Amino acid sequence: MSKEILVLPGDGIGPEIIEQAVRVLEHLREKAGLDVTISQALVGGAAYDETGHPLPDTTLAQARQADAILLGAVGGPEYESVERELRPERALLGLRSELQLFSNLRPALMYPALTDSSSLKAEVVSGLDIMIVRELTGGIYFGTPRGIRTLDNGQREGFNTLVYNEAEIERIARSAFDIAMKRDKRLCSVDKANVLEVSELWREVVNRVGKQYPQVELSHMYVDNAAMQLVREPKQFDVIVTQNMFGDILSDEAAMLTGSIGMLPSASLDAQGKGMYEPIHGSAPDIAGQGVANPLATILSVAMLLRYSLDEAGFANRIEQAVETVLDGGLRTPDISDNGETIGTNAMGDAVIERLLLTS
Ligand code: NAD
Numbered sequence: 001m002s003k004e005i006l007v008l009p010g011d012g013i014g015p016e017i018i019e020q021a022v023r024v025l026e027h028l029r030e031k032a033g034l035d036v037t038i039s040q041a042l043v044g045g046a047a048y049d050e051t052g053h054p055l056p057d058t059t060l061a062q063a064r065q066a067d068a069i070l071l072g073a074v075g076g077p078e079y080e081s082v083e084r085e086l087r088p089e090r091a092l093l094g095l096r097s098e099l100q101l102f103s104n105l106r107p108a109l110m111y112p113a114l115t116d117s118s119s120l121k122a123e124v125v126s127g128l129d130i131m132i133v134r135e136l137t138g139g140i141y142f143g144t145p146r147g148i149r150t151l152d153n154g155q156r157e158g159f160n161t162l163v164y165n166e167a168e169i170e171r172i173a174r175s176a177f178d179i180a181m182k183r184d185k186r187l188c189s190v191d192k193a194n195v196l197e198v199s200e201l202w203r204e205v206v207n208r209v210g211k212q213y214p215q216v217e218l219s220h221m222y223v224d225n226a227a228m229q230l231v232r233e234p235k236q237f238d239v240i241v242t243q244n245m246f247g248d249i250l251s252d253e254a255a256m257l258t259g260s261i262g263m264l265p266s267a268s269l270d271a272q273g274k275g276m277y278e279p280i281h282g283s284a285p286d287i288a289g290q291g292v293a294n295p296l297a298t299i300l301s302v303a304m305l306l307r308y309s310l311d312e313a314g315f316a317n318r319i320e321q322a323v324e325t326v327l328d329g330g331l332r333t334p335d336i337s338d339n340g341e342t343i344g345t346n347a348m349g350d351a352v353i354e355r356l357l358l359t360s
Helices: 014-032 044-051 057-065 090-098 112-117 166-181 197-210 223-232 244-256 296-308 313-328 345-359
Strands: 003-010 036-040 068-073 103-109 129-135 147-150 156-159 186-191 217-222 239-242 265-269 275-279
Touching (some): 014 296, 103 244, 166 239, 186 223, 186 244, 197 217, 239 244
Parallel strands (some): 003 068, 068 275
Antiparallel strands (some): 103 265
């Protein structure tokens, strides 16, 4: 049965990069038999301008219906004065919580042709391929009580609550083990079990879930050590699973090992594997409308969508190989060029589709 993909272009460079990603999907549908239907809806500032809300009910209903969602980016300086609840970025939080997208996948993959873009030595990062699985809907960012209060002595005190229950830990652990099974079958759970009770429970539950995945080699690491190991010897990792705040920090650190923000896709999944896929970058208002944005992070988000929500690993591999071939051939958008020779957003989309044609 045909799978349904909802496309949400959003703001800034969102529509430009999404256009190229949709062309890739349409190419696979028309030329290679990928069975998908593609629909589109408003989100973010574009939705606010049209309907007065960044996540209209109709968009949310379509998102619930779809098998997977592909999002461009939201936000822009023109919305900075809009009240907080109606800002474009609220649409992302709304989609994540309404659809229960608790498992955030952030790959850090080093393309051979871009090894020199990393701030680390080539031998440390060449061949790097890490997947960070970050818990996205719990932990200290959501725990209550939270706030700023005034003490009897007149001093103000800020406070937040770090809380995870067993069910929350179990589902993110399961998600990470499932992903490890599709990769090199090595999972490192990152915590701070020497200090935090939450981490003690985390470790216990992850070990328990691990018994159901005997093929996966499970290890544990304290977060301070993990931050260090990521820059010392990043290739030791295959899949990392961790709580919301640790994942927020470590996934940015890992992403930057690979050099460019315009290259990195991400996914947020629910318990059934339905997901929202998007580049990690924002709407880049400084280059919007110029036709120079790098569409590869969005095209690679399509590959993740096919692998994790549609179970179409073959098509996912083909997209990833096409991107690698394009980079090997020296084609670069301005953000990843080091010699001044560049092509635009459309031409990069053309190049990927051309390589896909060759592998049809
Ligand atoms: P940004 O990621 O949009 O841009 C940071 C820098 O990277 C800019 O110089 C930009 O030109 C460049 N860049 C980003 N993506 C690129 C691409 N594909 N190709 C080439 N260059 C690219 O971050 P920002 O400037 O801090 O934020 C801009 C807006 O995006 C803000 O409104 C912010 O709230 C929003 N934002 C949205 C998301 C999202 O939709 N998921 C994420 C982060 C920021």
